[in-house]
Amino acid sequence: MSSLQFIHVFAVFFWLGCVATEIVVEQVGLRAAALRPAVPQLHFYVDRFVEIPAFTTVLVTGVLLFDGGRFAGDWVYATKVICGLLAVGANIVSIYPVIMRKRMADAGDSAGVRRYGRMIDLTVPVGLPAAVAALGIGLHWLGMY
Numbered sequence: 001m002s003s004l005q006f007i008h009v010f011a012v013f014f015w016l017g018c019v020a021t022e023i024v025v026e027q028v029g030l031r032a033a034a035l036r037p038a039v040p041q042l043h044f045y046v047d048r049f050v051e052i053p054a055f056t057t058v059l060v061t062g063v064l065l066f067d068g069g070r071f072a073g074d075w076v077y078a079t080k081v082i083c084g085l086l087a088v089g090a091n092i093v094s095i096y097p098v099i100m101r102k103r104m105a106d107a108g109d110s111a112g113v114r115r116y117g118r119m120i121d122l123t124v125p126v127g128l129p130a131a132v133a134a135l136g137i138g139l140h141w142l143g144m145y
């Protein structure tokens with residue numbers, strides 16, 4: 001495995017760990033009323049300092065690894081790259097509602113917090129299956145199964 005491939009896979013797992021943490025934060029916020037006000041802040045700062053750098057690393061290393069010839073001739077490779085891009089894209093899209101939800105929370109607008117919270121939720125059914133598919137294909141390439 002080249003250094004670039006290693007950084008790609010390392011950043012992928014770093015990012016997925018971050019997503020898992022965010023899911024826990026969101027779910028705890030739904031269940032524990034006392035912790036709910038902290039959720040927009042926590043998600044915002046995890047995005048800003050951890051998740052955005054992690055998926056940017058995945059994107060940049062993925063683009064550097066990209067081979068257009070293989071993309072055109074190998075549908076599994078094309079599926080892997082498209083799923084990876086979909087997963088990153090869903091995360092990029094989610095940045096906007098995460099920022100807006102924090103602003104609403106700062107302003108004490110609980111209807112706004114719920115509205116942007118629902119927008120964040122909408123990115124999950126796109127991003128998560130795409131990430132699982134990209135990971136499944138990538139791990140197969142690495143000979144994991």
Ligand code: HEM
Nearest residue numbers: 005012059062063065066084085087131134135138139141
């Ligand atoms: C959730 C997102 C992603 C996951 C889980 C993921 C996972 C993986 C894994 C496990 C590998 C195997 C390592 C290897 O054989 O080199 C890999 C390779 C690769 N990934 Fe990703 N990746 C993601 C996003 C992306 C993105 C956004 C791109 C952008 C184009 C990309 C492009 C590539 C390419 C081109 C390779 C092939 C490397 C090679 O065999 O030469 N990936 N990915």
